[in-house]
Amino acid sequence: MITNYFSETTKTMKSSLIRELVATTKNVPDLISFAGGFPSPATFPTEILSKLFQEVVFQQGRDVLQYGNSEGDDQLKEEILKWENYPNLNRNNLIITVGATNAIYYMSRTLLNEGDIVLCEAPSFLGSIVAFEAVGAEVHCVSMDNEGIDLNRLAEKVKRLRDADKKIKFLYTIPDFQNPTGITMSYKRRYKLLKYCEAEDILIMEDNPYSRLNFSEEEQPTLLRIAQTELNNPYLVTEIVSFSKILGPGMRVAYAIGAPELINKMVSWQQKVTISPDCTTERVVAKFLAEGYMEPHIKNLCKFYKPYLDKMLACLSAEMPVYVQWTKPKGGIFIWLWLPEDINADTLFYKAKDHLVTFIPGSKFYPEGQERFNCMRLNYTYSTMEQIETGIKRLGELIKSIYV
Amino acid sequence: MITNYFSETTKTMKSSLIRELVATTKNVPDLISFAGGFPSPATFPTEILSKLFQEVVFQQGRDVLQYGNSEGDDQLKEEILKWENYPNLNRNNLIITVGATNAIYYMSRTLLNEGDIVLCEAPSFLGSIVAFEAVGAEVHCVSMDNEGIDLNRLAEKVKRLRDADKKIKFLYTIPDFQNPTGITMSYKRRYKLLKYCEAEDILIMEDNPYSRLNFSEEEQPTLLRIAQTELNNPYLVTEIVSFSKILGPGMRVAYAIGAPELINKMVSWQQKVTISPDCTTERVVAKFLAEGYMEPHIKNLCKFYKPYLDKMLACLSAEMPVYVQWTKPKGGIFIWLWLPEDINADTLFYKAKDHLVTFIPGSKFYPEGQERFNCMRLNYTYSTMEQIETGIKRLGELIKSIYV
Numbered sequence A, B: 001m002i003t004n005y006f007s008e009t010t011k012t013m014k015s016s017l018i019r020e021l022v023a024t025t026k027n028v029p030d031l032i033s034f035a036g037g038f039p040s041p042a043t044f045p046t047e048i049l050s051k052l053f054q055e056v057v058f059q060q061g062r063d064v065l066q067y068g069n070s071e072g073d074d075q076l077k078e079e080i081l082k083w084e085n086y087p088n089l090n091r092n093n094l095i096i097t098v099g100a101t102n103a104i105y106y107m108s109r110t111l112l113n114e115g116d117i118v119l120c121e122a123p124s125f126l127g128s129i130v131a132f133e134a135v136g137a138e139v140h141c142v143s144m145d146n147e148g149i150d151l152n153r154l155a156e157k158v159k160r161l162r163d164a165d166k167k168i169k170f171l172y173t174i175p176d177f178q179n180p181t182g183i184t185m186s187y188k189r190r191y192k193l194l195k196y197c198e199a200e201d202i203l204i205m206e207d208n209p210y211s212r213l214n215f216s217e218e219e220q221p222t223l224l225r226i227a228q229t230e231l232n233n234p235y236l237v238t239e240i241v242s243f244s245k246i247l248g249p250g251m252r253v254a255y256a257i258g259a260p261e262l263i264n265k266m267v268s269w270q271q272k273v274t275i276s277p278d279c280t281t282e283r284v285v286a287k288f289l290a291e292g293y294m295e296p297h298i299k300n301l302c303k304f305y306k307p308y309l310d311k312m313l314a315c316l317s318a319e320m321p322v323y324v325q326w327t328k329p330k331g332g333i334f335i336w337l338w339l340p341e342d343i344n345a346d347t348l349f350y351k352a353k354d355h356l357v358t359f360i361p362g363s364k365f366y367p368e369g370q371e372r373f374n375c376m377r378l379n380y381t382y383s384t385m386e387q388i389e390t391g392i393k394r395l396g397e398l399i400k401s402i403y404v
Helices: A010-014 A017-024 A047-064 A074-084 A100-111 A128-133 A151-165 A188-202 A223-229 A260-273 A279-290 A296-319 A345-354 A385-402 B008-010 B017-024 B046-064 B072-083 B100-111 B127-135 B149-162 B187-200 B222-228 B260-273 B279-290 B296-320 B345-354 B387-401
Strands: A094-097 A116-120 A138-144 A166-171 A205-206 A235-244 A254-257 A334-338 A373-380 B094-097 B118-122 B138-143 B168-173 B203-208 B239-244 B253-258 B334-338 B375-379
Touching: A010 B100, A010 B260, A047 A279, A047 B046, A074 A279, A094 A100, A094 A260, A100 A128, A100 A205, A100 A235, A100 A254, A100 A260, A100 B008, A100 B260, A116 A128, A116 A151, A128 A138, A138 A151, A138 A223, A151 A166, A151 A188, A166 A188, A188 A205, A188 A223, A188 A260, A205 A223, A223 A235, A235 B187, A254 A260, A254 B094, A260 B008, A260 B100, A260 B127, A279 A296, A279 B279, A296 A334, A296 A385, A334 B094, A345 A373, A345 A385, A373 B296, B072 B094, B072 B279, B094 B100, B094 B260, B100 B127, B100 B203, B100 B239, B100 B253, B100 B260, B118 B127, B118 B149, B127 B138, B149 B168, B149 B187, B168 B187, B187 B222, B203 B222, B222 B239, B279 B296, B296 B334, B296 B387, B345 B375, B345 B387
Parallel strands: A116 A138, A116 A166, A166 A205, A205 A235, B118 B138, B118 B168, B168 B203, B203 B239
Antiparallel strands: A094 A254, A235 A254, A334 A373, B094 B253, B239 B253, B334 B375
């Protein structure tokens, strides 16, 4: 049996529960799905990108079809530095990776020993939790309120873990339009979190796939920016930024910004794992930025998505019974629902499938053993207005029917 | 210090010695380099690819810019299966990865525990050795003759390792136009190696970046093909095939073919590490195959490269003293030189730089502690005819000057 040859990590590795769940809903006719985390294909700038791909390969093919830098394409780095506009950062603070998950993986490999602790929000992005666990880390989550991670609980958790002689390496957070809750951390909470982590020697991995999908007038500085410009701490935060929700996730391009020593080791990992990201795609993104397409495109994206978010929020207000609560994000791609304690969304998932509507049960966004079950994640960026209306109606009726 | 946070593996991880060596030769004016492993940019099919990129993104943008399968693009898989033309293989035997190094990494993660043994040819591809070591494996190399790996020495090594209670997981081999030697394993050796590994329960990782760069009439079946069709063993061999030396290494697309159980676990790793390869690039390669560009392109490649290989071999005959020996490959991109035992190519490297010619010292292709020092690797695909002539002349004069 070839399975006898498998490494221990591989034998115990969990496959994506979300994937398996979503697979059970495949090929169900007329099913309305709020399950995925997919951007709308209608937002992909296909005409511009097809032109840029053609130009890049035709004009610079000898360069972009050759081996590229493991740290990422220099031209893309320059454009990102201009776009991000940090006073004290340069190319050495930057690595380009094959999507954001890839940066999360390299940073995890760079920092984590077997048994080390990663802290995260409860709930948090399953893909990251699974990546931390694949590296051998223990993941502990800390609950949130509507301003973000609860700092009192965080302090309690840190104390308890340290009393048990655990080594805490970093805190993983998604401060803007968090996956899965849609919650955005307040400025005050950001500042306090940074000061706390600085004092406690806990690094921060800031995952930022959604901050540009901001439909409001308000904008919070990233944790990285506060650390760099207000705390003058160049080591505390590493920010990971994805183009997936902006340009399209099929283009595997993201980047991490952080301390050169850390970035340099992430580059060493990239050299061993993929050698480099796809060079053509890197250069196309560089050109997209250089030729000024990015800002108007992001404006259009926000204009496109806002009505869908508004629609889903309005439908929830209209259809949900009073004992259901949900977040009211002003951007990102998810809404989070809290059900009464005695409704288990894992069970509800299968009933909902029979009612031709689907979502991800909230329990899937917690490390094993730390789950909450009376919650669910809804995505609104991959459905039509009609689907949102009908789907939320179906879901509301189903939930109401439980307490008949 | 942020370095205090680094994981043990990261602290002890070796950076690429080759990279560092090559860096010392940068910006030396008029230096002729036979060091890299770069294909000639003149061979890149930039016009066809630029057209295909444009078409794919314009016509299929909604699909290829969306999240793709972690196992790889279905259309590309179908085209690869047609191209490879195996009787009993299907999509489940196949994973598309971000270049071949990526497949090597996933297979290593799937199989290797800390301290497990990987066997390889002596010398072998440093990138793979470093990847095995990054996963915590011990790498042991076995010398070659002109038909490939020495089976008597292999058996001795296996016995010695097993007597020491070591767990041997797989043998890593590059049977066609090996990197760094250019040696192609004979059919007889292939068959015997397979029978031996089958009997000894040692899996085989067959790395195949070069078999299509074959300038001769002769062609050996891959180890995978012999295992599948002659030995009826579906588990023994996993083959890793790269498009880097055919289409251009900036396109990060490769694939592995093997047992579904193993491929499936490699997919789980890919899901955690990159989610998927770049979807646009995958589809472009699929189209390149589907529209019949591949076979004529490979013919042109071979026609293009053969004169450069012939030229370097002729120059070596003309310029090298009698006590220098070298391999005479009929394809691939490398030639290997043996110097007298008392000439150390690591030292020669620095002298050669002063003589404006460079190469990779052979010692860099052995696991640490198992080095041979009187050898070097030459690449002939990245130089002009004039550079080959002048560079080999410089090298010959330098070597001859040592015994004046």
